[in-house]
Amino acid sequence: MAPARTGSAGDTAADTDLPPAKPSLRERKKIQTRQAIRRTAYRLFEEQGYDATPVDQIAEEAEVSPSTVFRYFPTKEDIVLTDEYDPLIEQALRDRPPGEPPVAALREALYASIARIYQADAVETLQRIRLIREVPALRARMSEHSAETAWLLRRALAERTGRADDDLELRIVTGAMLGALTEAMYAWVDTGMSGTLEDLSALVTRALGVLERGLTL
Amino acid sequence: MAPARTGSAGDTAADTDLPPAKPSLRERKKIQTRQAIRRTAYRLFEEQGYDATPVDQIAEEAEVSPSTVFRYFPTKEDIVLTDEYDPLIEQALRDRPPGEPPVAALREALYASIARIYQADAVETLQRIRLIREVPALRARMSEHSAETAWLLRRALAERTGRADDDLELRIVTGAMLGALTEAMYAWVDTGMSGTLEDLSALVTRALGVLERGLTL
DNA sequence: CTCTCAATTGAGAGTTACTGTCATCAACCT
DNA sequence: AGGTTGATGACAGTAACTCTCAATTGAGAG
Numbered sequence: 001m002a003p004a005r006t007g008s009a010g011d012t013a014a015d016t017d018l019p020p021a022k023p024s025l026r027e028r029k030k031i032q033t034r035q036a037i038r039r040t041a042y043r044l045f046e047e048q049g050y051d052a053t054p055v056d057q058i059a060e061e062a063e064v065s066p067s068t069v070f071r072y073f074p075t076k077e078d079i080v081l082t083d084e085y086d087p088l089i090e091q092a093l094r095d096r097p098p099g100e101p102p103v104a105a106l107r108e109a110l111y112a113s114i115a116r117i118y119q120a121d122a123v124e125t126l127q128r129i130r131l132i133r134e135v136p137a138l139r140a141r142m143s144e145h146s147a148e149t150a151w152l153l154r155r156a157l158a159e160r161t162g163r164a165d166d167d168l169e170l171r172i173v174t175g176a177m178l179g180a181l182t183e184a185m186y187a188w189v190d191t192g193m194s195g196t197l198e199d200l201s202a203l204v205t206r207a208l209g210v211l212e213r214g215l216t217l
Numbered sequence: 218m219a220p221a222r223t224g225s226a227g228d229t230a231a232d233t234d235l236p237p238a239k240p241s242l243r244e245r246k247k248i249q250t251r252q253a254i255r256r257t258a259y260r261l262f263e264e265q266g267y268d269a270t271p272v273d274q275i276a277e278e279a280e281v282s283p284s285t286v287f288r289y290f291p292t293k294e295d296i297v298l299t300d301e302y303d304p305l306i307e308q309a310l311r312d313r314p315p316g317e318p319p320v321a322a323l324r325e326a327l328y329a330s331i332a333r334i335y336q337a338d339a340v341e342t343l344q345r346i347r348l349i350r351e352v353p354a355l356r357a358r359m360s361e362h363s364a365e366t367a368w369l370l371r372r373a374l375a376e377r378t379g380r381a382d383d384d385l386e387l388r389i390v391t392g393a394m395l396g397a398l399t400e401a402m403y404a405w406v407d408t409g410m411s412g413t414l415e416d417l418s419a420l421v422t423r424a425l426g427v428l429e430r431g432l433t434l
Numbered sequence: 435c436t437c438t439c440a441a442t443t444g445a446g447a448g449t450t451a452c453t454g455t456c457a458t459c460a461a462c463c464t
Numbered sequence: 465a466g467g468t469t470g471a472t473g474a475c476a477g478t479a480a481c482t483c484t485c486a487a488t489t490g491a492g493a494g
Contacts, residue, residue, distance in 0.1 A: 025462090026460090054451085076451070139364070140357040140358050143363075143364075169434055171404050174400070177393075179399075180392045180393040183392030187389075211389075211432050217374075217380070241491080243491075250442095271480085272479080282445075284444060284446095285442085291481090
């Protein structure tokens with residue numbers, strides 16, 4: 001559910017490959033506001049807990065009106081859940097050689113993506129994952145989000161296998177992958193997620209390994 | 218998330234195997250009220266849609282106060298989502314011979330359970346599934362519920378494999394299974410779920426087959 | 435049968451997440 | 465500078481809950 005890069009600039013002539021050229025004052029202000037809201041929210045969630053933090057308070061401390069908060073994030077949950085990872089994973093998956101078997105391709109694509117996401121903002125990423133894990137409402141919405149990721153994944157796999165994208169086997173494969181990876185992620189959080197990046201990659205390897213071995217124990 | 222069989226009678230002496238003996242006037246009224254609310258709600262959801270049906274209206278047409286509705290179902294979503302399937306599946310899984318490999322055991326357990334659930338109230342079951350599929354809020358909560366089912370499944374598999382119930386491989390296996398099965402169920406609904414029971418069983422077979430074959434396509 | 439106790443219920447007030455409208459104000463374009 | 469457009473804030477409204485308290489009703493004792 002990426003924010004779809006708020007309209008305007010670039011993309012008209014040859015793709016210059018430098019979108020962060022100078023997004024116009026307006027755009028910059030929007031980004032600032034968005035960041036202010038999210039940062040304030042994360043801080044308050046940390047201090048008081050998610051449920052105990054009303055949107056009005058977030059608005060007040062972020063120096064915007066409640067209306068504005070809802071303009072930027074349709075729901076309170078979205079403040080935590082909105083991300084731009086999906087296109088990243090999708091791209092990484094497309095970059096894999098066509099011959100590669102699906103599970104292997106996904107594994108490699110994930111390695112690349114995880115590293116990137118993690119580097120972008122490690123602290124906030126961890127905070128996010130912890131929140132998602134601990135707040136039921138967020139966990140619920142998250143798995144909804146996963147369903148969309150599954151769909152995207154399916155389309156990518158459909159392309160590389162030449163199957164229809166509503167193919168049953170394909171659906172099952174992506175469903176299983178997502179299920180396994182989600183579980184692996186939660187397991188990672190349970191371990192205290194201290195080792196961070198390496199551990200997470202190792203978990204992904206083990207998870208996909210189990211799948212490849214036909215779920216034998 | 219079974220309602221835990223509302224307290225009182227039976228179970229004190231030898232288990233007489235007839236719990237529906239005579240649950241006392243009070244208990245019977247409670248069951249009636251619960252049914253009235255749920256039935257009314259399902260009817261209204263059918264007529265007007267889930268989102269367009271306020272709890273107050275359900276209360277009014279079910280001849281109870283709004284407070285009472287919330288006493289019986291903590292959230293509006295629970296009116297649709299509350300079920301008692303989990304213990305059923307758990308039992309069916311425990312009834313399988315200990316030597317059987319996990320995936321096969323689950324398959325057989327599911328066959329038995331699906332048949333039972335379906336026979337209990339086919340119409341309402343279909344209505345439920347359709348609602349869960351179509352209303353985002355319900356889908357989200359449902360996957361939350363699945364997480365609990367996964368945990369239960371994990372405990373059962375932990376027992377029969379002698380592994381710890383927080384074993385990583387075990388988590389991954391159950392996660393993958395649930396993911397695959399959920400996807401299969403949605404696929405079933407997508408096909409118009411006309412063939413109903415047989416089709417569903419066939420889908421389960423195919424889903425678990427894919428898992429056993431290591432997600433090869 | 436009645437009296438007491440505990441559980442169930444309904445009424446009402448309050449909180450919070452959202453939605454929609456409208457006037458204001460600031461950035462963009464000419 | 466001046467008109468247009470997009471962002472913002474104030475406000476009113478809805479609906480899902482939550483809490484509290486008083487009235488009712490079934491359960492069990494005498």
